[in-house]
Amino acid sequence: MSSAGDIVSSAAANNRTATNGHAIAVPTLKTSYKIASIPGDGIGPEVVSATIEVLKVLTKQLDVFELEITDFDWGTERYLKTGRYTPEDYLEVLKGFDAILFGSVGSPSVPDHISLWGLRLAICQPLQQYANVRPTRILPGTKSPLANCQPGDLDWVIVRENSEGEYAGQGGRSHVGCDHEVATELSIFTRTGVRRIAQFAFSVAQNRPRKMLTYVTKSNAQRNGMVMWDEVIKEVAEDFPDVAVDHMLVDAMTVRMVLNPRSLDTILATNLHADILSDLAAALAGSIGIAPTANLDPTRKNPSMFEPIHGSAFDITGLGLANPVATFWTASEMLHWLGESEAAMSLMYAVEKVCAAGIVTKDLGGKAGTKEVTDAVIKEILDLKPQ
Numbered sequence: 001m002s003s004a005g006d007i008v009s010s011a012a013a014n015n016r017t018a019t020n021g022h023a024i025a026v027p028t029l030k031t032s033y034k035i036a037s038i039p040g041d042g043i044g045p046e047v048v049s050a051t052i053e054v055l056k057v058l059t060k061q062l063d064v065f066e067l068e069i070t071d072f073d074w075g076t077e078r079y080l081k082t083g084r085y086t087p088e089d090y091l092e093v094l095k096g097f098d099a100i101l102f103g104s105v106g107s108p109s110v111p112d113h114i115s116l117w118g119l120r121l122a123i124c125q126p127l128q129q130y131a132n133v134r135p136t137r138i139l140p141g142t143k144s145p146l147a148n149c150q151p152g153d154l155d156w157v158i159v160r161e162n163s164e165g166e167y168a169g170q171g172g173r174s175h176v177g178c179d180h181e182v183a184t185e186l187s188i189f190t191r192t193g194v195r196r197i198a199q200f201a202f203s204v205a206q207n208r209p210r211k212m213l214t215y216v217t218k219s220n221a222q223r224n225g226m227v228m229w230d231e232v233i234k235e236v237a238e239d240f241p242d243v244a245v246d247h248m249l250v251d252a253m254t255v256r257m258v259l260n261p262r263s264l265d266t267i268l269a270t271n272l273h274a275d276i277l278s279d280l281a282a283a284l285a286g287s288i289g290i291a292p293t294a295n296l297d298p299t300r301k302n303p304s305m306f307e308p309i310h311g312s313a314f315d316i317t318g319l320g321l322a323n324p325v326a327t328f329w330t331a332s333e334m335l336h337w338l339g340e341s342e343a344a345m346s347l348m349y350a351v352e353k354v355c356a357a358g359i360v361t362k363d364l365g366g367k368a369g370t371k372e373v374t375d376a377v378i379k380e381i382l383d384l385k386p387q
């Protein structure tokens with residue numbers, strides 16, 4: 001897979017010297033990133049198509065890089081027709097891309113554990129996207145349901161362990177359907193897995209102005225895996241002496257998030273705990289309809305996947321009501337990861353201007369639909385000056 005760095009250096013290498021000593025002017029290649037788009041189910045296709053529309057305008061306006069977007073029909077419709085959410089060689093296919101833009105998976109016609117394991121987890125786990133990053137803040141012009149919580153009072157990044165823990169898939173059922181049925185769901189924690197996510201979270205905290213990390217476990221009741229988490233985090237902390245660390249038990253953490261949001265900055269938690277805490281975080285920041293996620297392989301050996309936190313939202317599918325902001329913000333995170341930070345910031349600037357102007361969907365208390373918000377963001381982008 002070509003990375004941004006490779007493309008830039010191959011463009012530089014194109015400026016060669018001719019045998020007669022004169023430089024040959026070869027036009028510099030514009031960096032191009034290959035993006036796999038997997039809109040999936042429910043409102044996924046609505047928010048992903050709005051985002052692609054926005055990205056096309058943004059890249060044209062800035063004129064510094066290109067996105068080559070390939071659309072994949074992997075979702076429940078395909079599963080119902082073929083028995084699989086993806087083709088068999090899907091991992092090889094995805095490895096040919098620089099990043100993946102994902103909508104949602106889940107449909108009333110298929111049990112959720114089949115759809116989630118058939119598509120989303122089938123991508124995250126083998127591609128070693130072990131760091132799930134969830135920035136949360138209150139956007140201008142929108143309100144937290146918490147009284148007296150102003151935009152600057154809630155500005156968090158949740159780092160979720162994304163490869164093991166409670167979602168490792170270990171367990172089984174015996175005597176299915178009988179009164180004496182037994183079902184087990186094993187949480188698997190490895191020292192390597194905890195160490196690498198802790199190192200990642202500490203560097204996120206270190207790169208934020210407040211340099212604070214709160215890690216969340218449940219090491220009073222769960223005396224094995226969670227105690228190992230605590231121990232490994234304390235070891236990793238020694239390599240980051242400039243980061244202030246504190247520890248919360250997950251139940252008490254919900255109280256602190258609601259009562260004292262300002263006291264938090266970067267938050268590290270297990271796969272399950274962070275899954276739950278980040279929905280709470282999104283609601284406290286105004287709506288699940290704004291919250292983005294990056295599933296990162298920090299080693300960059302595999303493409304990373306970017307998606308809104310929300311699911312298929314059956315209750316509003318096809319009504320034009322879905323808030324596209326979560327996926328716009330997700331796309332901004334994707335551009336950051338690709339190294340296009342100027343473009344990432346321009347996109348968020350446009351989104352925030354639209355929110356500040358009160359052009360927001362119903363979940364944020366507004367009257368606009370997906371299309372009005374998308375059109376307004378595009379209009380803001382067209383007002384940006386080329387870089």
Ligand code: NAI
Nearest residue numbers: 104105106107112289309310311312313315316322323363
């Ligand atoms: P959900 O996130 O789809 O919906 C929860 C509530 O939030 C609904 O009332 C919905 O209308 C609202 N909502 C969600 N996104 C919104 C948006 N962009 N704009 C406005 N309102 C929005 O969660 P739910 O109902 O638990 O799950 C529905 C399906 O989605 C299930 O099949 C579930 O397994 C799947 N799911 C998939 C995820 C993924 O692919 N990453 C994540 C979460 C759920």
Ligand code: MG
Nearest residue numbers: 275276279309
């Ligand atoms: Mg979730």
